[in-house]
Amino acid sequence: MESEIANATLKALRRVLRAAEGGTRRLAAATGLTPSQLLVLREIDARGEVTPGIVAQRLEFSHATVTAIVDRLVALGLASRARSDQDKRRMLLAATEKGRRCLAEAPDMLQEIFAARFAALPAWEQAMILAGTERLADILGVREMDAAPLLDTGAIDRI
C-alpha cells in the first residue's frame, strides 16, 4: 500500500524547495554576490564575530572554501579579518558597515514574499502551517539517528 498523503507531502515539499532555491538565487543576483558568498556573509553577520571554523561547520563547507569566500568578501570590503588576541591561531571575522548595509538593502525575498502572504492568512491557517512545518522539520532534521531503528517500526509504506 502506498501512502498518498506521504506522496502528496513530498510533492509539496519539492515545490517549497524549488521556491526557496529560486528566492536565494534571485537575492544573490540582486546583491551582486553569489549565493555562497551571501550565505557566508550572513552567517558572519548573524554572529557578530566568528572564526572561519565555526562558519565552515555551520554551513557544512570545508575550511578551504570558507577561506576563499572570505577572501572575496574582504576584497569587496564587506567583511574584515582580525587575529584574536586571546588565541592567536584564531581569526575573527566580522561584517563591515558596508557588509551590513549590503545585507540590509537586499532583504531576503523569501522572507518578504512569505511575510506578506502569510500575514494575509487567517489565524487558524497560520497556526496549521506552523505546526505542519515544524513537524516536517522534526521529521527531516534528526540525522544522528541511524537507519536501523527506523526499520524496526514495522512495515513502512514505500514512496
Place this chain on the structure above:
Amino acid sequence: MESEIANATLKALRRVLRAAEGGTRRLAAATGLTPSQLLVLREIDARGEVTPGIVAQRLEFSHATVTAIVDRLVALGLASRARSDQDKRRMLLAATEKGRRCLAEAPDMLQEIFAARFAALPAWEQAMILAGTERLADILGVREMDAAPLLDTGAIDRI
C-alpha cells in the same frame, strides 16, 4: 507588531531547507556524482527523452552548464546523446541502463527518511503536515506576481 507565528514558521522552514540540502549532498556523495550532475540525471530520467534546452529551463541552468554536465554524464556512461531525426538541431538526452541503475541504487535519502518517519505518525498529523506544506508551497510558489500587489495589502508584519 511582529508576528511570532510567521517568525516561528520561517525558522522551521529554514530547518527544513537545511535538512533537505544535507540530504541532497549526502545522496550525491553516495553515488559519486555531484549534486548538479544528480539533478540533471534525474531530470533526464524523469522525462525519458529530453533536449538540453528543456533541462536547462527546468533547472534554471544555462545551456552551457547543462552541456558541460551532460558531457560528464555521458563520459560516465550514465546518459546518452542522440540527434533527433525530426529536427536535427535537437539532441535527445536519455538515461542509460547504468544511469537508471545508479539512480535506483542511490535512493533519495530525503525520501527514505521521510517515508519511514512519516508513516509512523498518526493519520491526523499526516494530514496536518500535508495541508501545512501545501499551503506553504502555495505561498512561496507564486512567482509571476510582481512585488507591488503585495505592498497594497496594507501593513505587513516585519519579520
Place this chain on the structure above:
DNA sequence: CGATTATATTTCATTATCCGAAATAAATAG
C-alpha cells in the same frame, strides 16, 4: 623547560560550476 600533540587557519593543486558571448548547424519564413 622541551618535545609532542592538538587546534586553527591558510595555501596549493585540482575538479566542477556556472555563465555570457560567439560559433555552428538546422529549420523556417519570405
Place this chain on the structure above:
DNA sequence: CTATTTATTTCGGATAATGAAATATAATCG
C-alpha cells in the same frame, strides 16, 4: 535562395568546493 529563428556547443573566465600539505599557535606531559 537568403534571412531569420531556434537549438546546441565551444570558448574564455570567474567562482566554488575539496583534500592534503603547510604554517602557526596553544596546551599537555614528562
